[in-house]
Amino acid sequence: MVLLPLGLIVLISAIDISLSPNIHLGPLLVVAPAITPSFAGTRLTALVGALALIAQAVIAALHGGLLTPNHQAQLAALAVVTGVIVAYTRIHERHGRELDRVRTVSDAVQRVVMRPLPDRAGPLRIATRYLAADDEANVGGDLYAAARTPRATRLLIGDVRGKGLAAVGDAAALLGAFRELAHQHEDPAALADALEASYRRHLAELTAGGQDVQENFTTALVLDLPDDRPTVRVADCGHPPPLLLTPAGAAPLPLRRAAPPLGMSALGPVERRTEEFDFPPGSILLLHTDGVTEARDTAGAFYPLPARAAALPAGTPGTLLDALRDDLLAHVGGRLPDDAAMIAVARE
Numbered sequence: 001m002v003l004l005p006l007g008l009i010v011l012i013s014a015i016d017i018s019l020s021p022n023i024h025l026g027p028l029l030v031v032a033p034a035i036t037p038s039f040a041g042t043r044l045t046a047l048v049g050a051l052a053l054i055a056q057a058v059i060a061a062l063h064g065g066l067l068t069p070n071h072q073a074q075l076a077a078l079a080v081v082t083g084v085i086v087a088y089t090r091i092h093e094r095h096g097r098e099l100d101r102v103r104t105v106s107d108a109v110q111r112v113v114m115r116p117l118p119d120r121a122g123p124l125r126i127a128t129r130y131l132a133a134d135d136e137a138n139v140g141g142d143l144y145a146a147a148r149t150p151r152a153t154r155l156l157i158g159d160v161r162g163k164g165l166a167a168v169g170d171a172a173a174l175l176g177a178f179r180e181l182a183h184q185h186e187d188p189a190a191l192a193d194a195l196e197a198s199y200r201r202h203l204a205e206l207t208a209g210g211q212d213v214q215e216n217f218t219t220a221l222v223l224d225l226p227d228d229r230p231t232v233r234v235a236d237c238g239h240p241p242p243l244l245l246t247p248a249g250a251a252p253l254p255l256r257r258a259a260p261p262l263g264m265s266a267l268g269p270v271e272r273r274t275e276e277f278d279f280p281p282g283s284i285l286l287l288h289t290d291g292v293t294e295a296r297d298t299a300g301a302f303y304p305l306p307a308r309a310a311a312l313p314a315g316t317p318g319t320l321l322d323a324l325r326d327d328l329l330a331h332v333g334g335r336l337p338d339d340a341a342m343i344a345v346a347r348e
Contacts, residue, residue, distance in 0.1 A: 001039040005032035005048045013055040021063040026056045026074050033082045037089040045089045049082030113172045117146045121153040122227045123348050127317035129325050131291070131340040141167030142289045142341035143218075145175050147182030151227055154182045154191070157343055158220035158239065158262070159289040167339075173202040174218060174262070188222040188235035189272040192262070195220070196237075196270070199262045217263035221287060225279065230347060232279040235272050237262050240293060243286040243309055244279070245320075250286075250310035253277050284314055284346045291340030292324075295332045303331050317344030 009032045016025040033049035040048075056078055060071035117126050128144060141160035146153060156178045160167040177198035178191075185191035203213045219239040225232050234242070234253065238261035241252040257273040264270075279285055286309060295303040312323040321344050328340070 002044065005036050006051070008032045008035075009048075009052055009055050013059055016059050017062055024063075024070070024074070026059050026071075027077070029056055030078055030081050033085050037085065037092065041093055042086055042090045046082075046086045049078075049086060052082065053078055113168060113175060114143060114145070117144065117343070118148070121146060121148050124153055124225060125317055125346045125348065127321050127344045129321040129342045131325065131329075131336050141171060142291060142339040143171040143175055144287070144341055144343055145178050145182075147179060149183060149186075152186070153225045153227075154188075155223040155225070155287070155343065155345070156182075156195075156220060157287045157289065157341065158218045158237075159291070159339075159341075160218045161216055169206075170199075170202070170216060170218060174199055174220070177202075186224065187274055188224050188233050189274040191224075192220065192222045192235045192237055192259070192272050193270075195222070196262050196265055200265065203263060217261040219261045219290075223287075224274075225345070225347075230278060230280045231276050232285060233274050233276045235259070235274050237272070238264075240288060240290055243288075243306060244277070245284040245286060245309060245314055246280070247282070250306045252306065279347055281347045284317060284320060284344050286320075287343040287345070289339065289341045291336060291338040292328060292342060294338065295328060295336055295340070297331050298333060303328055317346050320344050 009029060012025055012028050012031075016023070019025070029052040032052045033045055036045040036048045053075065056071075056075055057066060060066045060068070060075065064071065066072070066075075114130075117128050119126060126146065130142065142158070143160065144155070144157045146155050148154075156174075158171075158174060160170040160174075174195060177195055181191055181194045181198065185194055199218065203216055206213045206216075218237075220237040221239045221242065222235045222237070223232055223242075232242075232253075234255065236255045236258040238258060241255045243250050243252055253275075254277075255275060257275055259270050259272040288305065293303060293305050297303075308327055309320075309324060312320065312327065314320050321342050324342060329336070
C-alpha cells in the first residue's frame with residue numbers, strides 16, 4: 001500500500017516535467033498524502049507529504065524556478081493541506097486508541113458479568129450468541145447464565161428493560177443472584193421467586209441512591225434440565241417461550257402459566273408455576289430474547305424465527321446459531337435496533 005502514494009508522486013512528477021511549463025500537474029501531488037491515512041499512521045503520512053513537497057520543488061526548479069509566484073503558491077498550498085491531513089490523522093489515531101480501550105473494557109465487563117456458558121453440561125451441548133445494540137459495547141441488557149448441579153443444569157435467560165450499557169447494572173444484579181440461588185432451589189418457580197426478591201432489593205438500593213426505578217423490570221425464563229430424563233422444566237416470567245426444534249419442525253413450547261416480569265411484584269401478588277415438557281435426545285431447545293423476534297426488515301416485517309429456524313440446517317447448536325445470526329442480520333440489513341441473545345441446547 002505504501003507503494004501507491006509513492007508511485008503517484010513519481011508518476012505525476014514525471015508527467016509534469018515532460019509536459020510544457022504552461023501545464024501544471026503539481027497540485028495533483030496532494031493526492032499522495034490524502035490517501036495515506038487510509039492505511040498508515042501520522043508519521044508515514046507526514047513522510048509522504050514531505051516527499052510530495054520535494055517533488056513539487058523539483059518540478060518548480062525545472063519549470064521556471066522556485067521563486068516564481070505560481071510555484072511558491074503551489075508549494076504553500078501543498079504544505080498547508082499536508083499539515084491539515086497530518087493533524088486529522090493524529091486525531092483519528094487518538095480516537096482509534098480510545099475506541100480500542102472502550103472495546104477492551106466492554107470485553108472485560110462481558111467476561112466478568114456474563115460469563116461464557118460451558119460447551120457441555122452433563123448430557124447437554126450448549127452454544128450462545130450475543131449481539132449488542134451499541135456499536136462500542138459487547139454487553140447490554142440481555143442476559144443469560146448457567147449453573148451446574150449434581151443432577152441437573154439450570155439456565156436463565158432474560159431481557160432487562162432498556163438496552164446497551166445503561167442496562168448492565170440490572171443484568172449484573174440478576175446474574176449474580178442466579179449463580180448463588182440456582183444451587184438452593186430445584187424448582188424453577190421457586191428459583192424465580194427468589195430472583196424476584198433479590199431483584200427487588202437491588203431496585204430498593206437504587207431508589208435509596210436517588211435513581212428512578214419505577215419502570216425497571218426484567219423478563220426472564222428459568223429452566224431446569226435434569227440429567228436422568230429427557231424433559232425440561234420452565235418457569236416463565238413474561239419472556240418469549242423457547243422453540244423446540246425437532247426433525248418434524250420448530251414450534252414454541254406451549255407455556256400456559258406465564259407470570260409478570262421480575263420487578264413487577266409491587267403491582268400485586270404473583271403466582272409462578274413450573275411447567276414440564278418433553279425434550280427428547282436429538283432435538284434442540286432454542287432460547288432467545290425479543291431482540292430476535294422484534295427485529296424488522298426495511299418493509300417493517302418482523303423476523304419469522306420459527307419458520308427460519310425450521311428452514312435452516314440444525315446440525316450442532318453452534319452451527320444453528322451461526323446460521324441464525326447471519327440470517328437475522330441479513331433480515332435487518334446488518335444492524336439490530338435492540339440487544340439480542342440466543343442460546344441453543346441439545347440433549348445427547
